[in-house]
Amino acid sequence: MPDATPNTMIKLVRETVLPDLPADFSTEADFFEAGLDSMGVMQLVMYLEERFGKKVEPTELSRDNFRSGSTLATLVNGKTA
Amino acid sequence: MSSTAPAIPQFPISGTDGFVVALDYLARSADGRGLDALSEIQVSGQPDETRLRWLVAELPRRMPLLHATLCKNGWFGVPYWECSGDAVAVPIEFHRVSNVTGPETSVIESISTLRRLRMQGRERSSLGPPHIRFDVVRTSDQTWFILMNWSHLLLDGTGVELLFKHMNELWHDPQAVSPQQPVVRNDKPWWKLFQESESCGKHLMNLGVEPFVSVSQGKLVSGRRCCLWETFSKEETAKIKLTLGKIGGDMMRTFFYAGLAARCHQIVFQSRGHSDFSYAVTMPVQQRPKDGAGRTAIFQNHMSMFFFILKDADLADLATTSKVLMKQHMEHLKLKRHLSFNSLQLLTRRMPGKTMLDMVRLAQRGEIASCYHAYTGSFGEGMTSFCGGDILNAIHMPTVNAPPGSGLFVSECQDQLTVTVSYLDTCLSEAETEMMRERWRSDLLGE
Numbered sequence: 001m002p003d004a005t006p007n008t009m010i011k012l013v014r015e016t017v018l019p020d021l022p023a024d025f026s027t028e029a030d031f032f033e034a035g036l037d038s039m040g041v042m043q044l045v046m047y048l049e050e051r052f053g054k055k056v057e058p059t060e061l062s063r064d065n066f067r068s069g070s071t072l073a074t075l076v077n078g079k080t081a
Numbered sequence: 082m083s084s085t086a087p088a089i090p091q092f093p094i095s096g097t098d099g100f101v102v103a104l105d106y107l108a109r110s111a112d113g114r115g116l117d118a119l120s121e122i123q124v125s126g127q128p129d130e131t132r133l134r135w136l137v138a139e140l141p142r143r144m145p146l147l148h149a150t151l152c153k154n155g156w157f158g159v160p161y162w163e164c165s166g167d168a169v170a171v172p173i174e175f176h177r178v179s180n181v182t183g184p185e186t187s188v189i190e191s192i193s194t195l196r197r198l199r200m201q202g203r204e205r206s207s208l209g210p211p212h213i214r215f216d217v218v219r220t221s222d223q224t225w226f227i228l229m230n231w232s233h234l235l236l237d238g239t240g241v242e243l244l245f246k247h248m249n250e251l252w253h254d255p256q257a258v259s260p261q262q263p264v265v266r267n268d269k270p271w272w273k274l275f276q277e278s279e280s281c282g283k284h285l286m287n288l289g290v291e292p293f294v295s296v297s298q299g300k301l302v303s304g305r306r307c308c309l310w311e312t313f314s315k316e317e318t319a320k321i322k323l324t325l326g327k328i329g330g331d332m333m334r335t336f337f338y339a340g341l342a343a344r345c346h347q348i349v350f351q352s353r354g355h356s357d358f359s360y361a362v363t364m365p366v367q368q369r370p371k372d373g374a375g376r377t378a379i380f381q382n383h384m385s386m387f388f389f390i391l392k393d394a395d396l397a398d399l400a401t402t403s404k405v406l407m408k409q410h411m412e413h414l415k416l417k418r419h420l421s422f423n424s425l426q427l428l429t430r431r432m433p434g435k436t437m438l439d440m441v442r443l444a445q446r447g448e449i450a451s452c453y454h455a456y457t458g459s460f461g462e463g464m465t466s467f468c469g470g471d472i473l474n475a476i477h478m479p480t481v482n483a484p485p486g487s488g489l490f491v492s493e494c495q496d497q498l499t500v501t502v503s504y505l506d507t508c509l510s511e512a513e514t515e516m517m518r519e520r521w522r523s524d525l526l527g528e
Contacts (some may be wrong), residue, residue, distance in 0.1 A: 003145030029230075039366045041332045046414050056402060 004076035006069035016047050019076050027069040041066050052076050054060075090254075092146065094161040095265050096423055097382035099430025099437070101233050102151070102160060104433035106434030108482040109205060112303035116233040117202030119478040120241045121226050122460075126470035128217050128225045130175055130184070133468060137215055137247055138168075143169035143259040147381045151208035151234060157431045162235075169210040177219040185219060192218050192226055199230050200306045200478060208234065224473065227254065237382045238477050242461040244477075252468045260376035262364040265383075267427050277424035280416050288390055289445040293359040294350055297486030299447025302352070302509030305506030306480045307450040309514045312499045314402055322497055333407065335456050339364045339389070341524055343488035345502065345517040346398045349509065352516060360391045360451040378386045385419040386427075388450070394413050399524045414489075442484070453481055453488030455501075460494040479503050489517070500525075 002008055013023040013031060014077035016052040017040035026032070044066065053074045065075045094102065105116040129399035141147040148160035175193065176187040187197050195216060212235040216228040231241055243260075252255045269277075313321060325337050343362045350358060363385040369377050387410060395405040413419065429437055441449055460475040475494040478501060483489060486508030490501045500521050502514050522528050 026416055036336050037367070038332055039368075040408060046411060058329030058333055058407065060330060061332040063332060065330070066332065 002051065004054075004073045009072040009076070010069040012047060012051065013044065013072075017043050023068075025051045029069075030067055032063065032067065036066065044072075048072075048076060090164060090265065091152075092149065092164070092262065094151075094160045094162070094430055095381045095383060096426030097237075098234070098414060099160070099382045099426055099432070100316045101382050102372065102430075102438065103434035103437040103441075104225075104482055105232075105234050105433075106399070107301070107438055108202075111301060111434075111482060113204045114202040115208075116480065116482065117193040117230055118233060118241075118480050119199050119228060119230055120238070120245075120476070121196075121228045121478070122245060122344050122467050122475040123220075123223060123224060123226050123473040124467050124470035125473055127157050127222075128175070128219060128227075129469055130217070132252065133215075135173050136468070137173045139251060139255075140171055140213075140244075140248070141210075144379070145233060146169060146213060148263055150210070150236075153433075156433065159431055167283055171209055172214040172527070173217065175217045175219075176241060179203050181221055181487070182221055183219045187220065192220055194479065195228065196308075199228060200480060201306060202230070202305065202306070202480060207242075212351060213234070223235055225470070226468070233382070233479075235380055237368065237384065238455065238457045238479070239383075240379050240381070241477070242457070242464075242498050243377060246461050246464050247379065249464065249467050254473050258374070260374075261372045262380050263370045263372045263378055263517055265370055265381075269424075271425070272426040274403075274424045277421055278428055279421065281418050281421035283424050284413075284416075284418055285388065285441075286444050288361050289390055289448075291390075292446050293361040293390065293448060294355060294510070295448050295451050295483075295485030295487070296349060297483035299442070299484050302486070302505065302507050304483070304485045304486075304505030307506050307509075307514075308478045308501055308502070308503050309500055309511075309518065310476060310478070310501035311518060312474055312476065312497050313525075315496045317526060318361075318493070318496055318498045319332040324525060324527055328403055329407075333403060333478045336406040337399065337408070338397075338489075338491040339406055339454050339455040341500070341521055342452055342490070344396050344399060344402060344524060345450050345520050346487065347393070348516050348520045349513045352513065357393055360453065361395070361445075361448070362389045362391060363387070363450045363454055364389065364410075365404075365455050368423075383457075386423075389420065415476050447484065448493075449484050452485050453479070453490075455479075455488075455490050457492045458491055465495070472500075477502065481505065483508050489521075498525075 010025055045056045065071055109118045145164040147484055149164040152163045153160040175185045176189045177183040177185040179188050212232040214230045217225045332357045343360050364387045368385055369383045371377050389409050396402050471523055481503045482503050487504040492499050502517050
């Protein structure tokens with residue numbers, strides 16, 4: 001499994017749901033302001049399980065957890081399946 | 082004051098529009114009236130009639146689709162909007178309720194009376210303008226309403242919110258540039274679309290293997306279009322968020338409310354003596370294109386759709402239902418059924434409405450779904466004022482056709498949640514809608 005760092009999370013989001021994410025998108029910048037929506041979040045849930053083995057629980061499906069590269073990395077590293 | 086947009090001689094419909102055209106046909110064939118809906122905003126202060134008239138007159142000058150007619154060449158041609166001639170005015174009327182003084186000459190008993198009238202839509206002999214109309218109602222010395230009647234052929238609920246938002250932008254800045262409707266290109270040959278449609282097509286055929294129910298029991302019926310809705314106070318809405326928070330995070334709301342729609346219908350079927358049935362619930366997901374300047378498209382329907390099938394056991398409580406829906410949703414995503422559905426829509430938009438519906442109903446044993454459902458999120462995201470006043474509340478009142486004959490819709494405005502059931506009075510009784518209301522209160526507030 002690759003390391004779940006804030007930058008790898010940004011890379012994942014860019015590759016899967018937000019292809020137009022700027023190259024200098026910071027690890028604290030808000031994915032929702034950049035266009036992430038609930039459909040995109042559900043796609044990310046799928047990719048987090050596929051690529052990082054992280055099974056996201058319903059209670060973890062919050063805006064706060066999916067807000068930025070940093071928060072996503074914390075989510076994945078906090079409770080890796 | 083206007084920045085007149087160039088006329089669009091021919092503008093193809095989107096994939097989603099194709100299905101809406103079929104549903105509009107279904108509505109018209111039942112009672113001659115199209116699939117029209119009503120949306121309203123309650124505003125503080127007093128309406129400014131002169132400026133509102135200017136604003137509404139400005140819209141068709143800037144947005145040619147507002148005075149376009151839906152046309153089609155040949156049996157399998159892609160339907161298109163044709164804009165010709167001068168802008169056709171958008172109707173606007175001003176009223177006041179009988180116990181309020183004001184300059185308006187039209188006096189109505191109550192806003193509910195007007196809502197009931199407008200909910201019925203208009204008889205259509207052509208698919209031309211007007212596609213929207215407005216009513217402004219002074220309801221007290223401190224409040225007024227704006228009601229927009231709109232045809233689903235040209236707009237969806239999110240588009241209506243964007244139009245209201247743009248109207249407010251023009252109110253503050255008459256020179257503001259209006260979004261240009263982007264054409265959704267499709268260069269794929271039909272056989273490619275056919276291949277891509279396979280996954281979704283198979284899924285839809287499988288839905289009909291075990292018969293599911295709707296309140297119209299698969300019959301094509303007409304009836305009076307009705308709505309029952311409840312807006313929860315800010316305190317109640319906060320309590321609802323706490324209740325739902327125990328089941329899952331805030332990104333699961335779309336599953337909570339789709340689950341609520343199914344559970345509210347389940348109680349009606351149970352009261353009719355049915356049990357052990359399947360329920361087919363739809364969940365639309367927005368996918369709006371943007372124009373060249375990055376502004377989101379206002380017009381046309383832009384959705385992909387997920388179809389879920391639920392058994393009685395899946396509907397034991399809201400937590401169970403939401404989790405089953407989420408599991409099915411993940412399965413759909415893995416199989417890329419949303420993309421397959423987009424291809425299916427592009428493929429079938431050429432079909433005459435009747436043919437498309439005949440095919441769907443044949444596969445689903447007369448039905449389309451157990452109910453309609455949509456969660457539109459926060460009304461006009463970020464919008465707090467409208468044309469000079471603060472927004473107090475805003476809701477959509479969609480209309481439905483039969484089958485299925487009913488739908489449950491959820492939206493939010495200024496931290497107030499609204500749940501709406503739309504139905505035909507020939508499909509659901511008032512007592513049954515009250516039953517639904519009791520269930521949503523019980524599920525959301527734990528009462």
